[in-house]
Amino acid sequence: MLKGRSLMKFFELRAEGLRHREISRVTGHSRNTVRRYLRDEAGKNEAARAPRRSKLDPFREVIDELVAQGLYSAPAIATTPHPSWL
Numbered sequence: 279m280l281k282g283r284s285l286m287k288f289f290e291l292r293a294e295g296l297r298h299r300e301i302s303r304v305t306g307h308s309r310n311t312v313r314r315y316l317r318d319e320a321g322k323n324e325a326a327r328a329p330r331r332s333k334l335d336p337f338r339e340v341i342d343e344l345v346a347q348g349l350y351s352a353p354a355i356a357t358t359p360h361p362s363w364l
Contacts, residue, residue, distance in 0.1 A: 280307070280315060288315055 280288075284305060291301045298316070302309045334341065340362055341355075349355050 280311070285315060288312055289319070292316055 284307070287305055288301055291304060296304070298309050298312045301307075301312045305312070332338075340360055344355050344358065344360070349358060
């Protein structure tokens with residue numbers, strides 16, 4: 279993994295208008311390495327993914343209610359009947 283100066287050199291040379299092949303000649307790194315780092319840096323500006331739904335989301339309200347009653351352990355919750363489970 280490249281760090282610091284090498285990586286900054288890639289971006290400086292790219293800003294000057296050099297192509298991947300020219301950047302690889304100047305820096306001594308392979309074309310694929312140059313391309314990968316430039317592509318990965320460009321991808322960081324993309325929007326983040328939406329968080330996935332949890333399997334417990336349908337039961338979130340019931341779980342919060344039981345925790346508010348002081349039931350924290352799974353055995354205690356399992357032995358306590360809840361109206362939504364019937």
